[in-house]
Amino acid sequence: MKTSLASLAVKNPRKRSERGFFIKDRRGASITTGYMFSLAVSTLLLGFLINSYTGFLGSAEQNVELQSYRVISNNLALKITNFDRMLQSGFNLSAVPDILDTQVVLPRRVAGSNYLVFFTQTEVAVNHSLGRTNTEARAPLDVLNNITPRNFSSEQERFTLYYNNTTGRIDFR
Numbered sequence: 001m002k003t004s005l006a007s008l009a010v011k012n013p014r015k016r017s018e019r020g021f022f023i024k025d026r027r028g029a030s031i032t033t034g035y036m037f038s039l040a041v042s043t044l045l046l047g048f049l050i051n052s053y054t055g056f057l058g059s060a061e062q063n064v065e066l067q068s069y070r071v072i073s074n075n076l077a078l079k080i081t082n083f084d085r086m087l088q089s090g091f092n093l094s095a096v097p098d099i100l101d102t103q104v105v106l107p108r109r110v111a112g113s114n115y116l117v118f119f120t121q122t123e124v125a126v127n128h129s130l131g132r133t134n135t136e137a138r139a140p141l142d143v144l145n146n147i148t149p150r151n152f153s154s155e156q157e158r159f160t161l162y163y164n165n166t167t168g169r170i171d172f173r
Contacts (some may be wrong), residue, residue, distance in 0.1 A: 062135060065111040069126040069137035072106065076117065076124045077139035079104060083161055084143040084170060101162035108157050117152045119172065145170050 083102055106117065118125040121143075127136035141147070146169040152159060164171040 061111055065128065066135050066137060068107075068110040069115065069128075069135060070139075072110070072115075072117070073124045073126040073137045073139040076104065076106075076119075076126075077141050080119075080124070080147070080161065080170065081142055083163075084145050087163055087170075088144055101160050103158065104161055105158050106152075106154055106156075108154055110154070114154045117154070119147060119150045119152075121147050121149070143170070148172065 079102065087100075108114075113128065115126055115128055118127075121141070123138050123140050125136060125138045145163070148164075148167070148169045148171045150172045152172070160173050162171055162173065163169075
């Protein structure tokens with residue numbers, strides 16, 4: 001009896017044309033399904049990490065900006081207070097010439113944006129030029145002379161603090 005090679009081959013009892021072939025046969029689908037599931041979970045975790053990191057950076061930038069404004073307002077308050085003490089140290093204020101002044105230089109930008117400086121009789125306030133919340137720093141002033149209230153933008157960068165004889169006030173130009 002002669003047997004052919006074709007008759008010895010084991011035939012797959014399932015036909016590819018049967019409905020639900022891939023559902024019943026899990027031999028090749030499990031590796032692909034596991035890989036796709038791992039890829040989806042990894043993508044979601046990576047997206048979550050990137051989103052939380054950018055939120056953290058925005059908060060850190062605002063914190064650095066606020067600290068910079070505090071340093072600027074305290075330095076300005078110190079400079080104005082020292083100028084006032086110099087005027088009070090025995091000078092006859094009516095004899096003080098207008099040339100008694102001091103130069104004040106501000107950083108042009110903080111955290112990549114301009115800011116505003118407000119001078120009043122009792123305090124120096126520095127805040128974001130667009131009015132961003134929680135970015136205002138105030139420093140108290142302890143001066144005996146009157147101060148002319150003024151607002152400055154950091155774009156001006158330099159201004160002069162002087163005693164104005166005609167008004168009897170510390171003024172800015």
